[in-house]
Amino acid sequence: MSSCNADECTGAILEMSRIEKFSKIFSELERCKEDVQKQKILEMNKLIVDMDKEEFETIFTVHSCNKIHKIIREKKLTLVNAIVLLKHIGCCKVLKRIWIDYFEESSLNRRFKKMIIDEKKKKEKDDYFLVDLCECYLVLFDNFSSKLISIRAPCLLKVALNKEKFREIQKEAETALLALSCIAEHQFPEQELHLNEIKEIIKYHQVQHNLTQLAYQSAWQFFINRLYFNENLEEVIVNELHLAEEARKELDELSKCVDWKRKKDVRGKEKKEEIALLRWLQALVVFLSSSKLWNDEFAELIGSIVQVFRFAKDNYEEIGERCINILLKEAFESFYVKVEDFLKEGAFDVLERISQSTLNDEITISCLQFY
Structure with missing residues (x-):
């Protein structure tokens, strides 16, 4: 039996033993x-x-x-x-x-x-x-029905509004915000429902840093999802809460906690930092693909996304794919991105390399159409 097949069999035994246990x-x-x-x-x-x-x-x-x-x-x-x-x-x-x-x-x-x-x-x-x-x-x-959401959201926001930094309180806030982030954009008919509370949670953390990284990302996820019913929130997100600057700082900080040299065949549970980073990238795909506002903060954010891709491209396929997804959407679909910002932050270099090396026709076509 080859070493490759032996490894596969070992993995299968471990998998079965975990399920059976x-x-x-x-x-x-x-x-x-x-x-x-x-x-x-x-x-x-x-x-x-x-x-x-x-x-x-x-x-x-x-x-x-x-x-x-x-x-x-x-x-x-x-x-x-x-x-x-x-x-x-x-x-x-x-x-x-x-x-x-x-x-x-x-x-x-x-x-x-x-x-x-x-x-x-x-x-x-x-x-x-x-x-x-x-x-x-x-x-x-x-x-979820709108009736049940109207019951759940106030209960969980009350928990998330607890500003103490005790570990137990932070864990409770993290779970509450994670649950709130599961409410999809089309499941929230009341446009202004609880927006002041979630703004307060985000603003307080920006000063006091009382939330965990996952909790902070979840708060942003909940807020971004509300854009589906209220486009006016974009001004608040970009110019009042400074999404691009905050996301850039979070991506940079989370990137420091990931073992980017991990071998591809190493199987193990994801660290919370990896999960938070993936969730940030997914939220940014949703926001940036429809955003009508652009400023210098977004240019720097593109630079951070390029950097994350360069870290992830060898051993973290899912993270790398999400970075490319953002860059492609911004380059190909957005009318508001500044070309000079893409050039300055190295996004062109990444897209050019991807278009030359990928076997994915859709990615190649998107890159060529952009150029």
Whole structure:
């Protein structure tokens, strides 16, 4: 057997053992007492972090969601423990960039909808429980009604507005903002809903640096998504909150934390810095492709994106592709980008090299059309 095939077999064995170990613990949950359940869920959560996309999609299906709902309903799994597990599953789903639309078909989806509405109606509602429910739902499921969003957004923004720098508070704010960032642009009909709060969160961090890098990116993601219904926000984003300058600083800082020399065949969990960097690039693709405003800050941002691409091109394919996607969209689709800025920041050099070396016809055509 060749060394290449041996490596592939070893990887397959490790993958199977991780999936099988998770399945075994999952099957034992309903037969355990609450304290033992909690310990097993912590073990499951560790396994989830190490899973790749394929493993994750193998483990989490409509059947597994329905099974969790069943053992909750039969009181074989406490709701507290279920939320710890489900919130972790949902956060990992978001951070691993996995779209699982079949979760909506599960009985668990219907149960959480009902619990959120019922809790909100109570005269003496449990705010902490409601926040847990809202976070859980937003990170797990991909389609939300405007009614449920109007309940969830205020709860989570209240958590995110806590300005203390304690580690636990920062973690709570990070989860709340990550959940809010999952509300897509077309799922927010109220144009001005909570914009003052999210502006306050962003502005306060720019001075006090109280958020984690992932939390700060998520706050921007939530704000940028609101552009779908309110184009006037672009002026606020560009000239008041200075998106380009902030994004440039974040990309530069995150780039320092990534091991760019990592070998291609090294498999392991992504660091939070890598995830935040990818999320920034995706948000910038959305914003820059439709932006009508351009200033010197954007020129410097293009320079940072070029630099990230040069770091990533050998060993970080997904990051490199997102950088190229931004540069191509700006070069080919935007009427507002200044050509001299592209030239100054080295974007032309990158696009020329890509057009010469790529086997992707679409990229080659886009580069040639731009020139």
